[in-house]
Amino acid sequence: MELNLANKITLARIFLVPIIMIFLLVLRFDIGQVHVGPVTLTVSEIIATLVFIVAAVTDGLDGYIARRKKIVTNLGKFLDPLADKLLITAALISLVEMQRLEAWIAIVIISREFAVTGLRLIAVAEGHVIAASTWGKAKTITQIVAIISLMLNNIPFSTISFPFDWWATRVAVLLTIISGIDYFYKNRKLVNYTKPS
Template structure:
């Protein structure tokens, strides 16, 4: 197994580790600065999430640079991305840190675009990642990190960056999903 696929598998294996630190209550006094408080397990989960999210671009970059793109990598990479984001979003909903509708919008779009890509593959074409899709990913990751860190450092200035970022992620997720379907409507030939 080549290095990019190992990196992708590592991202998949980090998902339950992140969920453990997010959802399991470790009985240690939280880190507190005035009114701001965050548990150590949230900090650990966030750091692991950042590492996992950073590997998203790394595996593809290495595979393309070394010319070792594989079918396994093409399958695992988007799967790892979706598992990472969906698991954390669902965990944040469970923790009552994120509205369920935002998680549903984001996860539903991922399923829809994945379905579109599968139909395109059956038709012999590829639906490439768009610039909007890349922006969507960056904003989703930013929002997730802000929520995981209890809106740090914006909590000190009483600005709900986490909420703004979550709404921005939902809006750009919807827009990028619509963009994928409009640009690839020829793939969805319903008369067949």
């Protein structure tokens, strides 16, 4: 099966995940440091952040290309949410390991992703497609902003002693919970559905 452009972009996002983790967790002390006000960042953390931003941008790009060129495929429908969840989950776990993120926040966000993925699988089995909601899109944006701020150790806000990363993670958690409730409420009939015998 030949991959189209949108699917290739999605696969590229998946391949960027281990690269981000290598720069965050393996090389973080080995290739130099940068001092910004009271905060010190390693060069590898900056590289990991840039790679994460590129990966996050491709999240919308692959879907846009698939819709515009009318090349939406079942493989793409499978790979795209998988790539998103791998990217966010890997980043959150790495940040917990780096002690920049409380474990409970990562658990809440990852648990919601598993729950909604399960709901989507139920929907697919019943011949339904659950489209991304406004809450879901807002959740994704706030998660990305929070992760970037944590990767950069709150730079540039650390120079003015404003805990932007702290607030960003709380907003992300709030929208994660709200969007999860929204998905399950709107699709409650699928959860309660019993196939006639």
